[in-house]
Amino acid sequence: MQFENTRTFARNLDEQDKLSKYREEFIFPKVNNKDVIYFTGNSLGLQPKNARKYVDEVMEDWAELAVEGHFYAEKPWWDYHERLAAPLARVVGARAEEVTVMNTLTVNLHLLMVSFYRPDKKKFKIICEEKAFPSDQYMLASQVKFHGFDPKEAIVELRKRDGENYWRTEDVLSMIEEVGDELALVLIGGVNYYNGQVFDMKAITAAGHNAGAVVGWDLAHAAGNIKLELHDWDVDFAAWCSYKYMNSGPGNASGIYINEKYLGRKDIPRFEGWWGHNKERRFLMEPTFEPMPNAEAWHLSNPSVISFAPYLASLKMFDEVGMEALIEKSKVLTAYLEFILNEVDKEVEASFEILTPKERGCQLSVFLHGEGRSIFEYLMKNGVVVDWREPNVIRLAPVPLYCSFEDMYEFGQVLKRGLS
Numbered sequence: 565m566q567f568e569n570t571r572t573f574a575r576n577l578d579e580q581d582k583l584s585k586y587r588e589e590f591i592f593p594k595v596n597n598k599d600v601i602y603f604t605g606n607s608l609g610l611q612p613k614n615a616r617k618y619v620d621e622v623m624e625d626w627a628e629l630a631v632e633g634h635f636y637a638e639k640p641w642w643d644y645h646e647r648l649a650a651p652l653a654r655v656v657g658a659r660a661e662e663v664t665v666m667n668t669l670t671v672n673l674h675l676l677m678v679s680f681y682r683p684d685k686k687k688f689k690i691i692c693e694e695k696a697f698p699s700d701q702y703m704l705a706s707q708v709k710f711h712g713f714d715p716k717e718a719i720v721e722l723r724k725r726d727g728e729n730y731w732r733t734e735d736v737l738s739m740i741e742e743v744g745d746e747l748a749l750v751l752i753g754g755v756n757y758y759n760g761q762v763f764d765m766k767a768i769t770a771a772g773h774n775a776g777a778v779v780g781w782d783l784a785h786a787a788g789n790i791k792l793e794l795h796d797w798d799v800d801f802a803a804w805c806s807y808k809y810m811n812s813g814p815g816n817a818s819g820i821y822i823n824e825k826y827l828g829r830k831d832i833p834r835f836e837g838w839w840g841h842n843k844e845r846r847f848l849m850e851p852t853f854e855p856m857p858n859a860e861a862w863h864l865s866n867p868s869v870i871s872f873a874p875y876l877a878s879l880k881m882f883d884e885v886g887m888e889a890l891i892e893k894s895k896v897l898t899a900y901l902e903f904i905l906n907e908v909d910k911e912v913e914a915s916f917e918i919l920t921p922k923e924r925g926c927q928l929s930v931f932l933h934g935e936g937r938s939i940f941e942y943l944m945k946n947g948v949v950v951d952w953r954e955p956n957v958i959r960l961a962p963v964p965l966y967c968s969f970e971d972m973y974e975f976g977q978v979l980k981r982g983l984s
């Protein structure tokens with residue numbers, strides 16, 4: 565498509581956009597009495613209007629039924645989480661039994677490491693990307709130490725080539741081959757939080773398996789953003805948070821995926837709790853653990869239903885829209901933003917550079933030469949919510965569910981004023 569940097573052109577695209585009506589389903593903060601242009605859905609998604617209704621429903625059931633709400637609430641609490649599995653499985657390309665929601669992301673990564681990182685003296689190394697999200701770095705290092713290994717030796721970081729801003733798949737694959745027999749686990753962020761790169765999860769998973777390793781993915785920036793086929797790619801396990809592209813609310817619950825080949829097995833080490841026990845017999849309070857036949861075997865506690873309510877509300881919308889349609893819009897919207905950035909770059913003196921490679925979802929990371937921090941502050945004051953990363957990067961996520969083409973055009977105008 566031949567893009568144009570005009571308001572008319574942008575509005576035209578909005579009129580043709582089948583998803584444009586979903587913008588009305590979200591609550592936008594205001595700056596100078598106007599809805600902001602929101603580019604930080606990769607950090608915290610906007611609140612869907614129906615989230616409050618779902619939360620209120622739980623609050624009312626709690627008020628009216630108290631303990632009886634476990635079984636007699638509008639949506640009974642004891643199996644509330646089951647409602648999330650099928651729609652969430654459709655978002656990540658899995659079978660419903662492979663997916664569940666529990667705890668928060670870093671907690672889940674630790675719990676999954678219990679099952680899937682089983683190092684011995686010969687096979688103990690983990691491959692991850694350099695400068696992974698800090699929580700993942702701390703998680704991996706502490707797991708390695710917990711098993712008595714030295715993180716310096718056990719953790720192999722994938723590096724970018726000198727002068728390049730992204731990882732090359734061929735380098736990832738050859739590193740996997742090089743570590744070979746010593747490789748116990750590959751655990752990478754499917755979409756890198758910093759440069760927005762999407763890794764070739766299918767190829768990397770296959771290469772990891774070839775080396776005899778387990779392959780897991782942190783999908784914090786991938787779930788609800790890009791096309792995932794976890795089951796077909798034969799991924800072993802994955803986890804993600806729900807408050808970024810999944811719009812479930814601050815710090816909210818995490819989803820996990822466990823390949824069906826691991827389900828129903830008693831020989832897999834796992835930290836266990838009563839909510840992972842066979843649900844038909846859960847309240848018999850028997851002494852011996854009998855795992856649920858699905859991913860719920862990894863559940864520990866009875867979950868926080870109030871926190872699941874907005875997640876369920878959001879999933880209802882994802883199900884209605886479907887990932888195909890979402891990604892179709894995402895590609896055009898992100899390309900339009902890229903076009904606008906390049907147009908602005910031609911017109912102003914201070915230049916910048918897009919770090920994100922063409923393998924991407926809906927995020928562009930922009931490296932600003934010169935006065936980056938002041939541009940960031942200027943944008944925030946002028947109703948454009950972006951995110952700042954040291955040393956000089958702003959990240960822009962044009963989330964297709966609630967960002968418009970006119971937002972991209974308007975952003976270009978604001979940016980141009982700030983740079984000239």
Ligand SMILES: *Cc1c(COP(=O)(O)O)cnc(C)c1O
Binds near residue numbers: 671697700
């Ligand atoms: C956002 C994010 C996290 C956050 O973890 P929490 O446990 O939810 O605080 C972890 N890892 C990655 C890659 C992230 O992007």
